[in-house]
Amino acid sequence: MTTTGAHTHDSAVDPEIGYRPGLLGRLGVWVIDHARITTAVWLLLVVGLGLFAPRVESELSGAGWQADGSDSVAARELAQEHFGGNASTAIQVVVRSADGPVTEGPGKRVLAEAAAILEQDPRIAAVLQPQPGATLSQDGTTAVLLAGAAADPNEMVRAADDLKGPLQDLSTAEVEVNPTGASLLWSDFNEANLSAMLKSEMVSWPVTLAILVLAFGALVAAGLPLILTLAGLVASAGSLVLINQVVPVSIWAMNFAMMFALALGIDYALFMVVRFRAARMGHHESPRQAIAETMDTAGKAVLLSGATVLISLSAVMLVPSPSFRSMAGGIMLAVIFVLGATLTLLPVVLAKLDHRINKLALPWVHAGEHRSPRFAAWGDRLWKRPFAWGLASFVVLVALAAPVIGLKTAMPSIKVLPESASARVGYDQVQASFGDGAPGTVQIVVPQVDADAAAAVLEADAGIAGAMPGVLAGDGSSYVLIQAVPAVDPSDPALAETVARLRSDLPSTAVVGGAAVENLDLKTQLDDSTPLVIGVILLLGFLLLLVALQAPLIALLGTLASLLSTAAAFGLARLVFQEGWGSGLLGFEHQGFLDAWAPVFFFAMIFAIAMDYTVFLLASAKEHYEHSGDPKDAMVGSLAHSGRVIFAAGAVMVAVFFTFALSGPLPPKEMGVVLGVAVLLDAFLVRLVLLPVLLRVTGRAAWWAPGWLTRLLPNIRFSHS
Numbered sequence: 001m002t003t004t005g006a007h008t009h010d011s012a013v014d015p016e017i018g019y020r021p022g023l024l025g026r027l028g029v030w031v032i033d034h035a036r037i038t039t040a041v042w043l044l045l046v047v048g049l050g051l052f053a054p055r056v057e058s059e060l061s062g063a064g065w066q067a068d069g070s071d072s073v074a075a076r077e078l079a080q081e082h083f084g085g086n087a088s089t090a091i092q093v094v095v096r097s098a099d100g101p102v103t104e105g106p107g108k109r110v111l112a113e114a115a116a117i118l119e120q121d122p123r124i125a126a127v128l129q130p131q132p133g134a135t136l137s138q139d140g141t142t143a144v145l146l147a148g149a150a151a152d153p154n155e156m157v158r159a160a161d162d163l164k165g166p167l168q169d170l171s172t173a174e175v176e177v178n179p180t181g182a183s184l185l186w187s188d189f190n191e192a193n194l195s196a197m198l199k200s201e202m203v204s205w206p207v208t209l210a211i212l213v214l215a216f217g218a219l220v221a222a223g224l225p226l227i228l229t230l231a232g233l234v235a236s237a238g239s240l241v242l243i244n245q246v247v248p249v250s251i252w253a254m255n256f257a258m259m260f261a262l263a264l265g266i267d268y269a270l271f272m273v274v275r276f277r278a279a280r281m282g283h284h285e286s287p288r289q290a291i292a293e294t295m296d297t298a299g300k301a302v303l304l305s306g307a308t309v310l311i312s313l314s315a316v317m318l319v320p321s322p323s324f325r326s327m328a329g330g331i332m333l334a335v336i337f338v339l340g341a342t343l344t345l346l347p348v349v350l351a352k353l354d355h356r357i358n359k360l361a362l363p364w365v366h367a368g369e370h371r372s373p374r375f376a377a378w379g380d381r382l383w384k385r386p387f388a389w390g391l392a393s394f395v396v397l398v399a400l401a402a403p404v405i406g407l408k409t410a411m412p413s414i415k416v417l418p419e420s421a422s423a424r425v426g427y428d429q430v431q432a433s434f435g436d437g438a439p440g441t442v443q444i445v446v447p448q449v450d451a452d453a454a455a456a457v458l459e460a461d462a463g464i465a466g467a468m469p470g471v472l473a474g475d476g477s478s479y480v481l482i483q484a485v486p487a488v489d490p491s492d493p494a495l496a497e498t499v500a501r502l503r504s505d506l507p508s509t510a511v512v513g514g515a516a517v518e519n520l521d522l523k524t525q526l527d528d529s530t531p532l533v534i535g536v537i538l539l540l541g542f543l544l545l546l547v548a549l550q551a552p553l554i555a556l557l558g559t560l561a562s563l564l565s566t567a568a569a570f571g572l573a574r575l576v577f578q579e580g581w582g583s584g585l586l587g588f589e590h591q592g593f594l595d596a597w598a599p600v601f602f603f604a605m606i607f608a609i610a611m612d613y614t615v616f617l618l619a620s621a622k623e624h625y626e627h628s629g630d631p632k633d634a635m636v637g638s639l640a641h642s643g644r645v646i647f648a649a650g651a652v653m654v655a656v657f658f659t660f661a662l663s664g665p666l667p668p669k670e671m672g673v674v675l676g677v678a679v680l681l682d683a684f685l686v687r688l689v690l691l692p693v694l695l696r697v698t699g700r701a702a703w704w705a706p707g708w709l710t711r712l713l714p715n716i717r718f719s720h721s
Helices: 002-012 023-033 035-050 053-059 071-082 105-119 153-168 182-216 219-244 251-282 287-318 322-358 373-384 386-406 422-434 448-460 494-505 515-549 552-578 598-628 631-661 666-703 707-712
Strands: 091-097 124-128 142-149 175-180 442-447 464-467 479-486 511-513
Touching (some): 023 287, 023 322, 053 219, 053 251, 071 442, 071 479, 071 511, 071 515, 091 153, 105 142, 105 153, 142 153, 142 422, 153 175, 153 182, 175 182, 182 219, 182 422, 182 631, 182 666, 219 251, 219 322, 251 322, 251 666, 287 322, 287 515, 287 598, 322 598, 373 631, 373 666, 386 552, 442 448, 442 494, 448 464, 448 479, 494 511, 494 515, 511 515, 515 552, 515 598, 552 598, 552 666, 598 666
Antiparallel strands (some): 091 142, 091 175, 124 142, 442 479, 442 511
C-alpha cells in the first residue's frame, strides 16, 4: 500500500521538470508529448472551418438592430403581414427627373423598368406605384416606388445588396435612380464598412508586425502571434457562417471579432512567447521545463484574462436585441478559438521551434530574457515617489473622464454613410421633395374600429406635418395602416417626444412603428439595459479577480482602476464625436452625439481589455509575492517582468484600433478611437503607473485575505514550483 502510494507520488513528478506541474503545466507537457495529434486537430479545425470562412461577408446579415418585444417591431410585423410588406424594411426607389414630370417620357419608362426588376425578386411583395400627395412630389419631378418586404429584415438587406446595382444602372442623363430606406442604409453601410475594414487590416498587419519585431528582436518570434491569431480568426469566421444557418448573425459580429481577437490574440501570444524565451534564454531550462513553467505562469494569466473577457462580453447578452447578442457571441467565439490556440497549439510550436524562435534576430534579441532593467528602474522610481506619480496619473484620468457627464447618445443618423451612397442620396432627395420628416415616416397600425380616433390624434399633434388616409388591410383582417410624416428630421430629438406623445394619446389598441421609431425603441432599450450590464460586468470582473488573486483589496482597486480608464475613454469620446474635436483630421461629419450602442458595447470591450492588463500585471505581482512575501519585490518585480510585455501589447492594440479609426464610416471610427484611447490610457497610465502605485501604498494589505474567505476560494497560485 505504501509502495503503491510512493510509486504514485514519484510518477506524478516529471523527472525532467523536477516537480509536479500544475494543471496548465501538465496540459502544456501533454500537448508537446502528443504534438502530432494536437497539430492534426488544429489543422482539421482551421482547414475544415476555413472552407466556410470566405462566405462570411456574404452570408452574415446587416440587420437585427431592433428592440425585441417593442411596439415598433410589432408594427413592422403587422405591416409586413397585412399590408403587402409595406413595413420599415421595405425598399424605396427614388426616381427623379431633371427634365419635366417623372411620370411622363423617360421617367415613365424608368419607373416601369424599376418596377419590373423589383417584381422579379421573390423577396419583394407588392410594388406600389407613386401616389399623388404621398409618394409623388407636388412639382411632379420626384417619385418613390415602394417595394414591400416579403422576407425578414436580414434577408431584405441581402435583397438590397442584389437590387441596388441594377436599379442604379437605370439612371440616364435625364433621370436619376437611387434606392433608399432602412434596408438600403444597412446595405450601403455594410459595403462601406467592409471596404474600411479591408483597408484597416492592410495597414494594421504590417504595423503590428513591425511593433512585434521591435519588441521581440526576432522576426520568427514576432510572426508567431500573428499566425496564431490568424488561425483563430479563420476558425471563428467559418463557425459564424455555420451558426448563421441556425440563428441570424450580424456582420458586425465578424467585424468586431476580427479587430478584437487580433489585438487580444497578439497579447496572449506575446505574454506566452516572452515567458518561454525567458525560461530558455534567461534560465536555460530544458524545452519541457520551459513549457511547463510558461503554462503554469503566463498560461494561467492568459486563461484568467480570457475568462474575464468572456464574462464581460457575456453581460451584453442581457440586452434583448439580436444584433447585440450576435456581436457579443461572435467576439466570444473568436476569443475562445484564440484562447484555445494559445493554450494548446502555441506550446507545440514553441517546443518545436525552440531556439529557432530567435531566427532572423536583431541585436537586442536577448532583451527578451524576461526581466527588464529599464522597467525595474521604473518600478524603483515609483516606489520612491508613489504619491507624486500616482496623483499625476489620477488627475489626468479624472480630467479626461469629466466630460462624460455631458455625454449624449442617439441612434446613428444618415450621416454615417458616405455622401455618395445611394441610401443617403435617396434620403436627401426624399427630404427635399417631401419635407424634413419624410424619410422617417411613422406607421400606425390600428384596428378599424379605432382608426378614426387615431386619425384625429395625428391631425391634432403639432409634431406631425401630415398624415395619409388610413388603408384597410387587403387580406380581410380588420387592421388599418396610417402613415404620418413627422415635422422634424428622423434624427432630431424632438421626434422621440412626438412618438411618446402619440403612444400616450392614441387608442390603446394602436401600435406605432417605422424605421425611425425602431431606432428610438432600441435606444430606450439600450438606456434601460446599460446600468444593469455595467453593474454585472463590474461585479463579475471583481469576483474573477478575487478568485484569481485571493486578495479582496487589490481585486477591488484593480476593478476601480479599470473603471476609471474606461470613463476617461468615454470622456474623450464625447469631445471628439459629440463636440466634433478633430473631426476634420479624422475625416468624419460629427452627429452631435455618440451612437447609442457605444456605452454598453464599448464598455464591455474596454473593461475586458483593461482587466486583461490587470490580470497580467497582478498575476506577475502575486507570483513574486508568493516567492518572497515582500511587497516591494511584488511591485517592482511585476513591472520588471511584465511591464515590457504590457507596453508592447498596449502598443499593438493601440496600433490595431487606431488603424480602424482612420478609414470608413463613423461607427468604426468611434470604435477605433474609443478603444484605442482606452488602451493607451489603461496600458500606460493605469497599469504602468497607477496600479503599481496602489500596490506600493497598500503594501502587505494588498495581498491580505480573511481566513474565512481563503477557505471559500479555490487555491490558485502563480508560482511554478
